[in-house]
Amino acid sequence: MTLPAQTFDARAAAAALAALRASAPLVHCLTNQVVSNFTANVLLAAGAAPAMVVAEEEAGEFAALASALLINVGTLERPQAAAMRAAIGAANLTGTPWVLDPVAVGALGWRTAFCRELLAFSPAVIRGNASEIIALAGGTGAGRGVDSTAQSDAALEAARALAREHGSLVLVTGATDYLVDAHAVRAIAGGTPRLQQVTGTGCALSALVAAACGCGAPRMDAVAAVSALMKLAGERAAPESRGSGSFAVALLDELGTLGGEDLAARWFA
Numbered sequence: 001m002t003l004p005a006q007t008f009d010a011r012a013a014a015a016a017l018a019a020l021r022a023s024a025p026l027v028h029c030l031t032n033q034v035v036s037n038f039t040a041n042v043l044l045a046a047g048a049a050p051a052m053v054v055a056e057e058e059a060g061e062f063a064a065l066a067s068a069l070l071i072n073v074g075t076l077e078r079p080q081a082a083a084m085r086a087a088i089g090a091a092n093l094t095g096t097p098w099v100l101d102p103v104a105v106g107a108l109g110w111r112t113a114f115c116r117e118l119l120a121f122s123p124a125v126i127r128g129n130a131s132e133i134i135a136l137a138g139g140t141g142a143g144r145g146v147d148s149t150a151q152s153d154a155a156l157e158a159a160r161a162l163a164r165e166h167g168s169l170v171l172v173t174g175a176t177d178y179l180v181d182a183h184a185v186r187a188i189a190g191g192t193p194r195l196q197q198v199t200g201t202g203c204a205l206s207a208l209v210a211a212a213c214g215c216g217a218p219r220m221d222a223v224a225a226v227s228a229l230m231k232l233a234g235e236r237a238a239p240e241s242r243g244s245g246s247f248a249v250a251l252l253d254e255l256g257t258l259g260g261e262d263l264a265a266r267w268f269a
């Protein structure tokens, strides 16, 4: 049975965001072609340092010296799959935490099998929408392409099963984000549906999750912090913008401006 969700610790998250900004983690991104540039800009805005080192010949070398690694299968192709295996292998040898974003898992067979194979290599965090998390855990969660057809709370059982089996934290995103480990569920509510009208906000959040894993703060607090940061940046950007284009720009501005004290003021009960 799923545990009742508690709200997250906004003060601890605020401290974790400060630690992220202070440490400027170097995030190695093996991500999809659609969101690569946006992801790099989101990381920079939040105070991290992005690097997209994509060749199989270099991916292991770079993963070994990065603060954290992001694996996102959104536009997976065979050479990229080889680079991902190399990067994860090196990351696990050197203790670099890595994050899995299982884009469109459940909707497509090859990437579903690939992501299930990767679970054996213990991702620090799995971040996906509800359909992806349900499918990754073995359920019938096929979304509509890269989009979820389920609400995030429908994926809580699946998230807990993944957390238990693989020792990962799982962040299921949606109107409420749920951060799940084997013992607890923390809810981060808020944001704006506008976040779904710009491609790659979830993918870029997964990169921020990697930054959170590489910043030295307690992992649960740091991942909650970046979930809350994306939600609050969306809330602030929405009224400043005229449509998707200006929303994306305002979102980057807000990601760079908001600090831990803003998270605490928004969510501290």
Ligand SMILES: Nc1ncnc2c1ncn2[C@@H]1O[C@H](COP(=O)(O)OP(=O)(O)OP(=O)(O)O)[C@@H](O)[C@H]1O
Pocket: 103, 128, 129, 130, 146, 147, 148, 173, 174, 175, 176, 177, 190, 191, 192, 193, 195, 196, 198, 199, 200, 201, 202, 203, 204, 205, 230, 231
């Ligand atoms: N209905 C909603 N209301 C508020 N925030 C939302 C809503 N749906 C998603 N979000 C937020 O949008 C961001 C992306 O989450 P989403 O679940 O859409 O990821 P995704 O489907 O993987 O996105 P993408 O594949 O485009 O990168 C998260 O910050 C999430 O909290």
Ligand SMILES: Cc1ncsc1CCO
Pocket: 032, 034, 035, 074, 075, 103, 146, 199, 200, 203
């Ligand atoms: C639109 C799209 N197609 C493959 S990956 C991606 C980015 C959002 O997940």
Ligand SMILES: [Mg+2]
Pocket: 102, 103, 104, 128, 129, 146, 202, 203
């Ligand atoms: Mg996604």
